[in-house]
Amino acid sequence: MTQEELLAQIYKKDGKAFTALYDMYSKSLYGVIYNLIKDREESEDVLQEVFVKIWKNIDSYNETKGRFFTWILNIARNTSIDRLRSKSHNNSLKNLSADNFVHILDHNTSVTNKIDAIGIKEFINKLKPKCIKLIDLLFFKGYTQQEASEELEIPLGTVKTQNRNCISELRNILQVQ
Amino acid sequence: MNTEEYIASGILELYVFGLLSESENKEVNDMAHKNEAVQAEILSIEKAVINLSYSVAPHLSAANYEKIRQQLIDKHNNNNGVVKMEPKRGMSQYMGWAAAVILSFGLAYQYYQTDEATKEIQSANAKTSKYEQLVASLEQKNNQAENALNVVRDNATSVVNLAGQEVAPQSYAKVYLNKNKREIYVDLAGLPTPPKGKVYQVWALKLDPLTPTSIGVIADKNADYGIFKVDNNDGAQAFGITLEPAGGSPSPTMEQLYTLGKV
Numbered sequence: 206m207t208q209e210e211l212l213a214q215i216y217k218k219d220g221k222a223f224t225a226l227y228d229m230y231s232k233s234l235y236g237v238i239y240n241l242i243k244d245r246e247e248s249e250d251v252l253q254e255v256f257v258k259i260w261k262n263i264d265s266y267n268e269t270k271g272r273f274f275t276w277i278l279n280i281a282r283n284t285s286i287d288r289l290r291s292k293s294h295n296n297s298l299k300n301l302s303a304d305n306f307v308h309i310l311d312h313n314t315s316v317t318n319k320i321d322a323i324g325i326k327e328f329i330n331k332l333k334p335k336c337i338k339l340i341d342l343l344f345f346k347g348y349t350q351q352e353a354s355e356e357l358e359i360p361l362g363t364v365k366t367q368n369r370n371c372i373s374e375l376r377n378i379l380q381v382q
Numbered sequence: 383m384n385t386e387e388y389i390a391s392g393i394l395e396l397y398v399f400g401l402l403s404e405s406e407n408k409e410v411n412d413m414a415h416k417n418e419a420v421q422a423e424i425l426s427i428e429k430a431v432i433n434l435s436y437s438v439a440p441h442l443s444a445a446n447y448e449k450i451r452q453q454l455i456d457k458h459n460n461n462n463g464v465v466k467m468e469p470k471r472g473m474s475q476y477m478g479w480a481a482a483v484i485l486s487f488g489l490a491y492q493y494y495q496t497d498e499a500t501k502e503i504q505s506a507n508a509k510t511s512k513y514e515q516l517v518a519s520l521e522q523k524n525n526q527a528e529n530a531l532n533v534v535r536d537n538a539t540s541v542v543n544l545a546g547q548e549v550a551p552q553s554y555a556k557v558y559l560n561k562n563k564r565e566i567y568v569d570l571a572g573l574p575t576p577p578k579g580k581v582y583q584v585w586a587l588k589l590d591p592l593t594p595t596s597i598g599v600i601a602d603k604n605a606d607y608g609i610f611k612v613d614n615n616d617g618a619q620a621f622g623i624t625l626e627p628a629g630g631s632p633s634p635t636m637e638q639l640y641t642l643g644k645v
Binding site: 213219220223224225227230231232234236237239240245248249252253256257258260263268269270272273274275276277279282301306307328338340342343345347349350365366369372375376379 | 399427
């Protein structure tokens with residue numbers, strides 16, 4: 206389903222619309238949220254909050270703002286960061302970069318997911334460590350180019366192109382052309 | 383910049399990540415509308431990161447779907463452009479608000495009450511300590527009065543009446559002399575209140591030759607019931623009281639001799 210088809214459905218705000226939205230994005234958003242929150246139950250709670258926000262504010266989204274996924278990705282990151290702040294979590298925001306999405310796989314002890322996790326880990330580990338860090342900061346955690354350049358000690362001017370190369374690598378591994 | 387260069391710049395990745403400024407965002411939007419290659423590239427980038435985040439997500443239980451669905455469909459699906467009135471729900475909504483209002487008034491009132499009670503306790507405490515001080519000072523006065531009375535009553539006490547002299551003929555004073563206890567008290571009740579900056583000074587006198595010895599300076603003649611203990615002076619033959627500058631003088635100012643009396 207394309208974004209346009211999905212949106213046409215979502216605006217109806219019925220059960221079918223919700224199922225489509227949930228099927229398409231819930232797990233990706235959950236991955237982003239969990240990468241920030243690092244607690245499964247709390248992440249589920251945040252995911253719920255994110256869906257409520259999407260549902261309530263769907264009318265304020267339009268395509269001139271960018272991709273729909275980008276819009277909900279921002280909601281997921283912001284809601285997670287707000288949650289971390291409000292709970293004054295042990296993970297202070299400054300420590301956000303200490304862990305990245307690869308570590309999620311290590312900490313994920315769910316048996317049902319274990320075989321999957323090993324497979325995923327294998328493919329993700331084909332990424333260069335630098336790429337893992339860069340994608341983690343820019344995509345998962347929403348760092349600005351400036352922040353990422355400071356964090357990883359790489360020149361600001363190269364952040365954009367380095368990230369481009371990393372995503373291209375990811376696309377090769379995933380075979381997304 | 384041609385399409386290839388534009389794509390290679392990496393701006394489309396940041397567009398999908400949501401990291402561009404509003405104006406940059408608009409620029410990419412416009413490009414995507416005009417250029418199919420750009421649009422296709424955006425979709426591929428999006429697909430890749432959706433896949434990635436999907437892959438790293440822990441297991442998400444099916445219960446979540448139901449939980450969220452219930453919350454969204456039940457709670458937010460009543461407004462398809464038409465406002466449906468549901469009395470029960472409407473009521474319960476108002477009840478909630480009403481309860482909140484009542485609760486906040488209640489809390490405010492509680493706070494006010496607590497605040498008042500605290501103030502009352504504080505003021506009561508202040509009053510208590512004031513009374514305690516008063517009692518202490520009264521006790522002290524009472525002791526002094528009792529002492530004075532004991533001196534006056536004591537069988538061994540003799541009284542010396544001091545008569546008013548030229549500057550104040552109407553005035554008088556008494557000296558209580560207790561030779562056993564070797565104590566001397568003076569009673570200044572019969573003297574006028576001294577002018578500001580002046581005090582009464584009590585002298586013990588030996589008559590031959592006339593030798594005055596200061597045995598006390600009374601700063602406030604109205605304090606302590608007007609009866610003051612002064613220094614003992616064995617062998618005093620007479621007592622005199624003069625008006626002196628504050629702090630007293632080394633020798634009596636005879637022009638200001640108020641009272642005088644022989645033992």
